[in-house]
Amino acid sequence: MDNVIAYMPSILQGTTITVAVALCSVVLAVIMGLLGAWGKLSDSLAANKICEAYTTLVRGVPELVLMLLLFYGGQQLLNDFGHATGLWGYIEINHFTAGVFTIGFIYGAYMTETFRGAYLAIPRGQVEAGVACGMSGPLVFRRIIWPQLVRYALPSFGNNWLVLLKATALVSVLGLHELVWESFTAGRSTRQLFTFFLITLLIYLVLTAISDVLLRWLDRKYSLGVRRA
Amino acid sequence: MAEERAPSLFEAIREFSADSSPLDFMVILDHWDLFLTGIWNTLTLVVLALVIGGAISLPLAVIRARKTAIANQIVFVYVYVFRGTPLLVQLYLIYYGMGQFEAVRESFLWPFLRDAWWCTLLAFTLNTAAYTTEIFRGAIEAVPFGEVEAAKACGMSKMQQTTRILLPNALRRALPMYSNEVIFMLHGSVVASTVTIVDILGAGRTINGKYYLAYEGFIAAAVLFMILVFFITRAFKVWEKHWHAHLRPRDLSGEKAGAGRSAQPAPAE
Secondary structure (H helix, E strand, C coil): CHHHHHHHHHHHHHHHHHHHHHHHHHHHHHHHHHHHHHHHHCCCHHHHHHHHHHHHHHHHCCHHHHHHHHHHHHHHHHHHHHHHHCCCCCCCCCHHHHHHHHHHHHHHHHHHHHHHHHHHHCCHHHHHHHHHCCCCHHHHHHHHHHHHHHHHHHHHHHHHHHHHHHHHHHHHHHCCCCHHHHHHHHHHHHCCHHHHHHHHHHHHHHHHHHHHHHHHHHHHHHCCCCCCC | CCCCCCCCHHHHHHHHHHHHCCCCHHHHHHCHHHHHHHHHHHHHHHHHHHHHHHHHHHHHHHHHHHCCCCHHHHHHHHHHHHHHCCHHHHHHHHHCCHHHCHHHHHCCCHHHHCCHHHHHHHHHHHHHHHHHHHHHHHHHHCCCHHHHHHHHHCCCCHHHHHHHHHHHHHHHHHHHHHHHHHHHHHHHHHHHHHHCCCCHHHHHHHHHHHHCCCCHHHHHHHHHHHHHHHHHHHHHHHHHHHHCHHHCCCCCCCCCCCCCCCCCCCCCC
């Protein structure tokens, strides 16, 4: 018990890093997802193909494989490029940035499908009605598409968020000092790995429980005016 | 230059691979046996976990769907814990954590719990059983009540209702969701490489570590996973076609009205 109290600050610090990684990467994933959905729905054949390749490749390969590939390979690529062009010398991407970029990039592919599906669920007639009323494109988007896009995307977004949150544990393999890494260190030096991983497990449970509550609240907020059976 | 002995095609390829090609693919080909071991380990772990986990999840799903007293709550907590936490932490808890207890170290289970392979199998099984329980529960609850009622009216016992009506129906409905779970399990299985197991990713990491490479091993692993996922999706498409034959809207253009199988209306999803 004394050990647990002694290591609690570092565990909590790890938790904040885990949460920070998750939040930053979900923002990136949403941006990637919106861009991807836009590309998939656009009339441009090139954009279709690129986004199709992005989602197929990313969703076909395990997260950890992509993470390691992007972390080590991406670093190598950046340095090779810098060396070849002479634009920059040796750079080392820090673990936090690497983690956020890889998780954001990976879950962007899942978000692409989320937003694409949500967009397709909006009845076309509503958009046409908006145009017929003389609304401009952005206005149609803001008043008609966006509120419903959020509503239809929320359940799937929630699933993705929960999977993403759990995927942050994998960043410990890259060496980022987040929750799992901190518990590993604490457990190893006190020879109480079970205790510390149990704490980690409970912290993840609390995080998912909080997310559940928030997602349900958001769902209620965005489903106002929808009749439920 | 003409005097120089022309290098054999094989040597030329090797040289190109090592010096000119951005990826040294020959390194991968030289270690094909390592990757074969990796594929074998990944597949055995995933398949065993899916089979055992699936067998465990069936009764648990029935308990959840029937809302059996007390057991329902216990299963709920189990499912919630395993679905709400990362597989990596579950694996670490079992592999690194169990040795903390004197009692475990002295028990007859220690030879298994000390071994990374068995720990991984245990973690994977518990994990997939939790997800599959939830999938099957949803599927069981989606079975129209009328069918169960009809079974009751025919005088079937509770057990017969479950094995004859509820499960065959529910398992078919669960197929698309279950195919997702299989792919998630395959993807999740790469965490085995973090506890010294040479799975597909483990093979890639070994190569990269040995030759100080940045891409080759990981790209080979990624390609192998893509291939596996491709085959799994294909297999499930075939199975779905077979098991969901009764749910497909009937194509009447090819056959004469009244001919063929009895005209059974497709139940609405």
